[in-house]
Amino acid sequence: MTATAPPWPLSSFPGPQDSPGFTLWRDFTRWQRSLNAALKPLDLTQPRFAVLAVCGWLxxxxxxxxxxxxxxxxxxxxxxISQIASRLDRDGLILRRASRTDLRAKVLRITPAGHDTLARAMPLVETHDRAFFHRKGTP
Structure with missing residues (x-):
């Protein structure tokens, strides 16, 4: 017995490349992959960088x-976020401790090593983003 394919079109778009959601996902994964490569020498990934940068900013x-x-x-x-913060704590880039006032909460603080890493990572990320988004037609 042979399976028959469902009738097309199942989508209102002619193909995946015409779907804004698919295009966003594809471009995001390309951006994240290339940013991860730029951050690799610092032993960071894009999500770890994001958490570290937000800790530094806040x-x-x-x-x-x-x-x-x-x-x-x-x-x-x-x-x-909990998994990433735990890894950044293990790596000495942030301190992650139980709150004194709410034992369910974790207090975060960037360490001097985290600040140094962030100072080296930020120019890499900004250069990467300028180049990546300039290619996509964004100034």
Whole structure:
């Protein structure tokens, strides 16, 4: 018995390349892959860089932030942020400790090593983004 293919078109788009969602996903994965390659010498990935950069930005005035603050700022999954923050803590780039006032919360603070890494990573990321998005027709 042979399976028959479902009738086409199942989509209102002529092909995947015409779907804005598919195009966004494809371009995002290309951007993330090339950014990961640029960050590899610093032992960072794009998600780790994002969490480190947000920790640096939100603590630039010396205040403590919680892991939930990073979740809220980035709009990423709480468990994913927890895993990334744990790795950054293990790598000595941030401090991740239980809050004294809310034992469910984790307080984050960028370390001097994290700040140094961020200072080296930021120009790489900004150069990468300028080149990547310039190719896509964005100034």
């Amino acid at each position: 603590t630039r005035d010396g205040r403590d932030i919680t892991q939930q603050d990073v979740v809220d700022f980035l709009g990423m999954d709480r468990m994913h």
